[in-house]
Amino acid sequence: MAIDFELTAEQKKLKYDVREFAQEVVKPCAERGDRETDPQKAFQAMKPAFEEAYKIGLPTSFLPEKYGGGGASNVDLLIAAEELCAVDPGFPTIVLVNGLALMPLTWFGSEAQRERWIGQATSTTTNDYLGGWVVSERGGTANFDHPSPTAGIQVTADHDKKNGVYRINGEKHWPCNAGGWDLQGADTNLCIVRTDRNAGGKSALSALLVDRGTPGVSYEVIDKIGHRTCQNVTMTFTDVEVPEENAVAVGDGDLLISRNFTWSGPVASIAAIGVARGAYEFTLNWAKTFTGGGSKPIINYQGVGNLLAEIAGKIEAARCMAWKSAAYMDKYDSEGQALGGMSKTFCGDLMQSVVFDCMRVVGVNAVDRKFPMEKFYRESVIFPLYDAGNLAMQRRRAWGVMASDEFSVDTFVDSDPITYTKDMEGYGVLADVG
Known part of the structure; x- marks a missing residue:
């Protein structure tokens, strides 16, 4: 093998x-x-x-x-x-x-x-x-591929062909890195925009590279409970002019979104595993030294030992899934939309249970800020919510692939390729349409 x-x-x-x-x-x-x-x-x-x-x-x-x-x-x-x-x-x-x-x-x-x-x-x-990745909006981004022009991405970029520019207006909410170190902008921001006001998300979206110093852009930093060391902002565009040579994937911004979150899926998976491993490492050392007022370290007690064994097994299983999805991305140049989505949601959800179980082992000391467990807990709540969200784009993308006649239960077992197409988009955006 x-x-x-x-x-x-x-x-x-x-x-x-x-x-x-x-x-x-x-x-x-x-x-x-x-x-x-x-x-x-x-x-x-x-x-x-x-x-x-x-x-x-x-x-x-x-x-x-x-x-x-x-x-x-x-x-x-x-x-x-x-x-x-x-x-x-x-x-x-x-x-x-x-x-x-x-x-x-x-x-x-x-x-x-x-x-x-x-x-x-x-x-x-x-x-x-x-570099900044600018896609999310205050009204939500999960339905970016919705067939209605009034749903999904609403930041507009009108093409002024006479002057050779796109003119951007609207507000993005949650983009990371976008404000730059000095809130004057990242060196460049890749922004998903609506370039066709009359079409649905499968043909209306494009990406524009907005360089640092471009007039008409402002930033307001969002204050978060976790991931405090990275920056998220509200980014406002007021008649922002971008040269047309800065346009990428015109009309195919939907496919760019899906492939980008596919590439990041295994990374978000291993990020969750990293936090879980950090919590587990501290907890294991704690259990080997803390007696809880007893005569021997708590790892010697069945309840603690069984729970630590389960924690370790979950981390190993999640890491294997993350590695598998990354290896698949290497083989097919990040065309692994379903596997990437499944990996991200599985690892992110599992990680929360691991961190909470670690806190159960440490006990009330887990909420003492002189120990790292409270930070692991704050960080853990972010993973099911960021990077396309576990209840939104990540699972919908997997759903669309699985609904295709090209998919079988052996696709990923056999490491076979499957091309992601626009026909696989749109699942779940309408309540009565699969």
Whole structure:
């Protein structure tokens, strides 16, 4: 069989190198950032760690070598991401969103666009390049592929062909990295917009690259209970003019959204696993040393031992699913919409139960802020809600693939390809239509 879960020597080195980086560089910044009451200052606290990460290539590791990136596989990315997330999941989210801003150019962009924007990220000398992924809106984004022009994405971009620009108006809510380190904007923001006011989501959407310094854009930072070290904003566009050469996937913005969240699915999965592993590692050490007033450490008691065994098993199972989905993405260039969605929802939901069970083992001390468990708990509530949401796009995308005649129960067991098409979209957007 071709199945092999053994890490190569290079992958083991990557794992322990990133673990050391996470402990020595990321952790001190994250501890300062998480304590900040000002959400923008919490984000800014991570800039020194981000700059150090840039020096070793982490924020561009997944970009193609042809344009100066590291060319890392999705599996390698997951190995690194787990180590970072076990310390702080907000920081690797900053790194991931650089990918959500730029990876779509490898699938939908022109050669000129790839050379320009990916090249900017990989050739920067300041080591602080940020890309923003701008899709979510205050009214929700789950029904982006709705057939009505008045549902789904409502930020508009009217094409002024005479002047060669798109003119953007509207408001985005929750985009990550978009405000930049100084709230003057990320270096570039990949924005999903409605370029046809009269059509449904399967043909009306496109993406526009909005560069830092473009007039008419404003940002307001959102204050969150978890993932405080990454930035989310409300982003307002007022007659923002973007050159038409900045347009990507015109009329196919729906497919870009689906493929982007497919690429990020395994990463979000392993991020959840990283948090679960961090909670489990602390809890295991606690159980081996804490007596609870008894004569021996609590790990010697059946209730604690059984629960820890279940926790460990859940983490191993989830990691295997994340690795499988990443390996599938490597094989088919991130065309694994159903498997990516299933992995993200499974791991995100499972992780919450793991963290809560860890808190049960630690007991009331779990809510004492001098211990890390309360932070793991705050972080855990984010995963089922972000990255397309576990009740929304992620499951709907899997549903659409499974409804296709091209899908069988052996598709992923056999690692067979299945192409995602517009016919697989739209499931669940109308109450009476599958």
